[in-house]
Amino acid sequence: MKDVYLFSGFLGSGKTSMLVNVLRQLKEEGLKPAVIMNELGEIPFDSQAVDEDVPLKEILDGCICCTGGEKTEAQIQTLLYEADFDVLIIETTGAAHPVEALDAVYSPLFADQLNIKGIVTVADSRRWLGRDQLSPQARSLFLEQIRHAHLILANKSDLLTEEEKARVVFELQGLNPNAFILQTTHGRVPLASLKSLQATKGDKEIQPAQIGRHLHLNSRVIEFNRSFTQEEFEEWVRELPATVYRMKGFVPIEGMQYPMLFQYAYGLVQWIPEYMKMPPKIVMIGENVQSVPVIGEENRL
Template structure:
């Protein structure tokens, strides 16, 4: 796991070094890189084109998950940053089809197909898909660099801040739901592990949608927040403290 930075810039060297190490290990045939939802796909492709990897590492498909129920709204909020993730994908997972309204699914399919006619579109629920469908899709030609496409510049196209808040106490579910309902609009994503109603749970928040599900595995009780602008972190911590279970 490579954390505490951006794979496209501050951790570029770490990613290249990690791939070189994996390449030289016996038995490693495929590496799947799962970046955050705010990664710059064009710059990721440039990192994977590093001279140290050329000739020995083949870049596989770029996969983008599209929220069928919230795509239009997210596109308005995030603009070109979001559509670039669609335009550069080889495979588009049109996800959360079970939550899309009648007619919404086909409308979103038309939108993403117009943005990227060459991509393979797969409809899914909870990203449940046969791995071979997405991982075995090959690039017909090497991807042009981000600079060649005009999608990269010395300054990122969109800037985000992330921070971690510890949640070491048991929480009340109703209070947790209210907490997320009243988050500042700048918070675009949050995820982590919490104790909710006495149960160890994984918490996912994106696009105004909250999901809380029990899990047997937790890696520390913290929430990671991603925001489009610097929020009042102390206020978020105070609000989170009010979710304690009595």
């Protein structure tokens, strides 16, 4: 039997950081991990965090819990046939309802080969405290991801005061009294906490999030044909509507030989220098992002 974990969490919560940390711990214990990663965009940015020696399957530009269910089943079948692994980690998009996503991996074709350990939801603690600023649909999904978790990571706790930390734990426990709650930074979770999980199919009532029709969450690839200053680019970012949840990609910056890795999540911006030529484009994820004005659009970027 191969253990399976489903990593859930709203966009920008820290799922990929948790994934990298857990993969390292599994290897240190001599276990062989495999990963299925679901991304809304057409470019697999998050998959670059997975080492080449880890079997990886990607589901791009889709949703693991909707039409992507069949794709997920096919990817699991392929891994079981082709790869030698002990533990399977499925990282969903921030738009995935965790229980629907978990149901996507309960297939009679390989049920006797997989041991579903549970749903691990990463919650951005600061975003939790400001959840009333989200749209009703996004807030509903955020709450569902927490309500159905077997283990909750109250992540980015280093950004909070002690009083705020206590408030987050108290409120999360009120929403999901059955889950164990860990306060974390950078998604660091002890492997022992994962091993202690054991999910039971159908243990909670599923409330479909109807993501495709009601949340209006989608992605957009934006390509650039000129460079910007960091100040110019960040000024554009500050003017974005609150419905833009995350951006990730490579931005050409004046004075830099190669485009810089740029990440944005709920108002937080991160720049990381790159040392090789990367495609000058970013993926924007949010609600109705196709209507968001793009920097330099007057120059046809």
